[in-house]
Amino acid sequence: MAKLDSLLALPGALAAFEFRASGELLTQEIAPNAPLDPEILDLVCHMCAANMSICNMQTRGWEAITGMKGFFPVREFTLVGFDWSVVVSSAQREAQRAAGEPTLAPYQGVVLANPKADYEATFAALDK
Amino acid sequence: MIKRLLALDGVLAVCRFRDDGSLVESYGGLATEKLAALSDVAHDYRRMVQGQADQVSMFTGMRGWTPPRGWVVRGEALTLCGVGNLVCVLDNGEGSFNDILTEMLEVSHW
Amino acid sequence: MSIVAELLAKPGVLAAGEYAFRGDRFSYKGQMSEEHARMASIMCRATTMGVCMQGRMAEITRSGTGLHKPRGWLLHGADYSICVVANVFCFMRNDKGTVNAVVKHMRQALADVNMDLV
Numbered sequence: 001m002a003k004l005d006s007l008l009a010l011p012g013a014l015a016a017f018e019f020r021a022s023g024e025l026l027t028q029e030i031a032p033n034a035p036l037d038p039e040i041l042d043l044v045c046h047m048c049a050a051n052m053s054i055c056n057m058q059t060r061g062w063e064a065i066t067g068m069k070g071f072f073p074v075r076e077f078t079l080v081g082f083d084w085s086v087v088v089s090s091a092q093r094e095a096q097r098a099a100g101e102p103t104l105a106p107y108q109g110v111v112l113a114n115p116k117a118d119y120e121a122t123f124a125a126l127d128k
Numbered sequence: 129m130i131k132r133l134l135a136l137d138g139v140l141a142v143c144r145f146r147d148d149g150s151l152v153e154s155y156g157g158l159a160t161e162k163l164a165a166l167s168d169v170a171h172d173y174r175r176m177v178q179g180q181a182d183q184v185s186m187f188t189g190m191r192g193w194t195p196p197r198g199w200v201v202r203g204e205a206l207t208l209c210g211v212g213n214l215v216c217v218l219d220n221g222e223g224s225f226n227d228i229l230t231e232m233l234e235v236s237h238w
Numbered sequence: 239m240s241i242v243a244e245l246l247a248k249p250g251v252l253a254a255g256e257y258a259f260r261g262d263r264f265s266y267k268g269q270m271s272e273e274h275a276r277m278a279s280i281m282c283r284a285t286t287m288g289v290c291m292q293g294r295m296a297e298i299t300r301s302g303t304g305l306h307k308p309r310g311w312l313l314h315g316a317d318y319s320i321c322v323v324a325n326v327f328c329f330m331r332n333d334k335g336t337v338n339a340v341v342k343h344m345r346q347a348l349a350d351v352n353m354d355l356v
Contacts, residue, residue, distance in 0.1 A: 035302075035304070039300065040300070040303045040304075043296050043299060043300065043303055043305065044303070044305065047289070047292045047293075047296060047305060050288075050292065051285065051288065051289060051292075051311065054180075054284075054285060054288060055285065055313045057183070057187075058183060058281045058284075058285070059313070059315060060187075061183065061186070061187030062187075062277065062278075062281065064187065065186075065187065065274075065277065066274050066277075068274075068318075069317070070315050070316050070317025070318045071313065071315035071316075071317075071318050071320070072315060073315075074313055074314065074315055075314050075315060075316060076312075076313075076314035077311065077312070077313055077314075078311060078312035078313075078314070079289060079305075079308055079311050080308060080309045080310040080311060080312060080323065080341065080345065081304050081305065081308050081309065082304065082307060082308070082309060083304060084304055087312075114345070117341075118338060119312065119337050119338055119341055120334070120335070120337050120338050123314050123337070165298055168294070168298075169295060169298070172291035172294060172295065173291075175287055175291065176284075176287060176288050176291055179280075179283065179284030179287055179288065180284065182280055182284065183280060183281060183284055186277060186280060
């Protein structure tokens with residue numbers, strides 16, 4: 001599982017954080033001068049937890065009807081905001097779930113400044 | 129006429145909004161700006177629930193989900209309940225939720 | 239060249255389309271049946287509506303969070319991704335470079351779409 005400080009080293013990263021499936025923020029690291037605080041991240045986490053669930057519902061339905069596999073389970077959900085994006089990942093949890101582990105890791109997420117955002121590098125870092 | 133919902137035990141406030149979300153009328157013990165915000169949220173919730181119900185219907189192939197009649201969010205002490213273009217704030221400790229919902233379903237058709 | 243045609247010309251893109259923010263209308267091009275494109279437009283419209291409304295609710299809770307009026311969203315699965323910006327959706331393979339190129343193109347090309355219409 002990626003360390004928060006290594007996620008914060010991603011291009012454009014403003015914050016890295018972990019949260020429960022319920023949306024509750026657990027831990028965070030925020031870059032100096034980033035316009036973020038734990039209260040905002042907690043809102044972000046709740047929103048992303050909701051959308052991760054919605055996307056899993058949608059991709060399950062999509063795969064069942066179309067037979068086009070490769071979307072579910074969703075590894076990352078990204079919200080593209082006006083100035084920044086937030087990428088949240090359940091990749092570690094899904095790997096643990098597939099391995100039959102009794103406890104699952106928290107979700108991880110990164111807030112990125114849009115001009116510098118490298119989405120693919122962020123996915124790869126969160127998938128590790 | 130939606131004022132009659134306030135007569136039910138447990139109903140703290142009631143709003144009716146247009147299809148664009150703007151507030152038509154509201155009654156109850158909440159400040160005007162809070163009732164307008166409640167109307168906005170209820171309008172958004174209504175559309176989201178409609179969108180989710182459309183998908184559940186599409187994926188399951190099961191009839192009866194759409195159009196959704198309403199939604200309920202039950203908190204620790206308060207509940208929000210939306211039916212059609214109506215939304216009510218309810219006190220969990222008072223009244224009968226079943227009775228309130230039945231009345232809202234009727235009033236929403238007016 | 240329309241945004242849909244531009245996206246379809248990119249390596250790794252399977253299908254792209256547009257949907258009306260309100261109502262059922264949609265159009266698309268690419269490797270997808272009409273019925274599946276209809277489903278895709280319903281799913282994408284619903285999630286876009288959801289993130290926009292969640293942003294409005296977050297703004298009521300606390301202003302200035304940056305969650306208000308999101309441009310779009312991105313779903314990343316094991317083999318495929320879906321990117322939606324404004325009222326345009328794009329289905330793509332997770333080939334190297336595809337996601338970044340698609341998101342960048344969509345953000346720039348659709349920067350002026352009014353999200354108040356959602």
